Amino acid sequence: MSIINDSQKIQILSDLVSINSVNGNEKEVAIYLSNLFKKYGIESKLIEVIPGRSNLIASIGHGKPVLGYAVHLDVVDIVDKSKWNSDPFTLTVKQGKLYGRGSVDMKSGVAAMAISLIELNANNCIQNGTLEFLATIGEEVGEPGSQYFYENGYMDNVDALVIGELSGYQVVHAHKGSMDMRLTSIGKTAHSSMPELGYNAIDPLIDLISNANRTFRSYNKSDAILGSFTFNTTIFNSGTQVNSIPENAIAEINARTIPEFDNLMVEDNMNTLIAKVNSMGANIKLDTYMSLKSINVTPSSSLAKLAQKVGKKYTGNNIPTSSIAPVTDASNLLRGKTDNFPFIAFGPGNETVHQINEYVEKEMYFNFIDIYQDIAKEYLS
Ligand SMILES: [Zn+2]
Numbered sequence: 001m002s003i004i005n006d007s008q009k010i011q012i013l014s015d016l017v018s019i020n021s022v023n024g025n026e027k028e029v030a031i032y033l034s035n036l037f038k039k040y041g042i043e044s045k046l047i048e049v050i051p052g053r054s055n056l057i058a059s060i061g062h063g064k065p066v067l068g069y070a071v072h073l074d075v076v077d078i079v080d081k082s083k084w085n086s087d088p089f090t091l092t093v094k095q096g097k098l099y100g101r102g103s104v105d106m107k108s109g110v111a112a113m114a115i116s117l118i119e120l121n122a123n124n125c126i127q128n129g130t131l132e133f134l135a136t137i138g139e140e141v142g143e144p145g146s147q148y149f150y151e152n153g154y155m156d157n158v159d160a161l162v163i164g165e166l167s168g169y170q171v172v173h174a175h176k177g178s179m180d181m182r183l184t185s186i187g188k189t190a191h192s193s194m195p196e197l198g199y200n201a202i203d204p205l206i207d208l209i210s211n212a213n214r215t216f217r218s219y220n221k222s223d224a225i226l227g228s229f230t231f232n233t234t235i236f237n238s239g240t241q242v243n244s245i246p247e248n249a250i251a252e253i254n255a256r257t258i259p260e261f262d263n264l265m266v267e268d269n270m271n272t273l274i275a276k277v278n279s280m281g282a283n284i285k286l287d288t289y290m291s292l293k294s295i296n297v298t299p300s301s302s303l304a305k306l307a308q309k310v311g312k313k314y315t316g317n318n319i320p321t322s323s324i325a326p327v328t329d330a331s332n333l334l335r336g337k338t339d340n341f342p343f344i345a346f347g348p349g350n351e352t353v354h355q356i357n358e359y360v361e362k363e364m365y366f367n368f369i370d371i372y373q374d375i376a377k378e379y380l381s
Pocket of ligand 1: 072139165
């Protein structure tokens with residue numbers, strides 16, 4: 001028996017979208033979910049990770065096995081509100097599509113997993129084990145929420161994990177890693193008519209970046225499932241005045257890693273290249289401020305197969321297994337787990353993720369509410 005009807009399903013997603021949780025403002029979403037769970041008799045707990053920013057956990061059933069349903073509470077920025085056809089924080093229904101920031105990434109996944117928990121609990125469907133709802137802060141920037149869950153043992157007893165991220169009707173078992181690095185070059189300022197009295201911070205940094213591009217791109221490493229390793233300078237800042245030798249230069253780099261060329265190898269190579277320019281008089285430091293590893297677990301776990309079976313029931317089509325390019329909280333949540341760990345990312349979504357006029361298909365959102373119920377019912381039966 002369904003206790004949350006279709007208009008309530010839309011209302012819950014609408015409420016979530018209306019809470020602006022552009023990175024840093026997740027607490028209100030956590031409180032909303034906590035109240036929603038409470039209304040239907042489910043206890044939950046807010047866990048402050050960073051002052052003013054809270055993860056949330058809730059669970060139903062008891063004992064082993066433990067199936068985790070993980071979501072993140074933040075959304076990416078709207079970029080330019082004037083380019084949206086409707087207010088990004090007002091869920092707008094048009095021809096079967098639900099528009100709004102986070103409709104795909106990932107408030108529809110949050111709502112679908114939360115509603116599935118409520119329905120499963122109300123109908124007493126979890127017979128054997130525990131379904132645990134894990135909601136994180138900051139997935140879009142640095143992933144501090146999932147790091148907290150890992151470091152504080154919240155994943156220790158989790159036996160299988162579904163992240164409700166935007167895969168659409170495919171079961172994702174792999175994604176690349178990601179690294180954010182900052183290079184700071186320190187020079188000495190001088191009047192540009194007398195450069196010999198200073199040290200130009202830009203020059204060695206440019207040399208370093210072009211050496212790094214050559215080095216990293218020449219490896220040409222690629223993975224059969226994940227594709228190629230990539231390395232790109234994305235920010236470069238220096239100088240204050242055209243007739244002054246710059247004292248500082250800062251570059252930021254994002255690398256997308258694969259097992260064949262992983263985060264440690266990137267750091268080792270960077271350090272070698274930096275030592276070389278520093279030995280010639282430069283003063284460049286590396287700060288790797290985010291390092292998330294790639295994920296590539298087996299696509300044939302019982303969980304993945306179950307998701308394929310349930311997905312087919314609702315769509316009539318075969319559900320493929322696949323990889324996605326962006327990182328997810330799995331990079332943290334699966335730390336210490338083996339390649340056989342049953343993990344999938346499976347959730348409502350499409351290519352409008354992070355874009356202007358982001359939308360989710362209403363039918364897909366509704367389907368995933370049922371899909372999550374079926375998966376938990378069968379996995380914990
Ligand atoms: Zn996401």
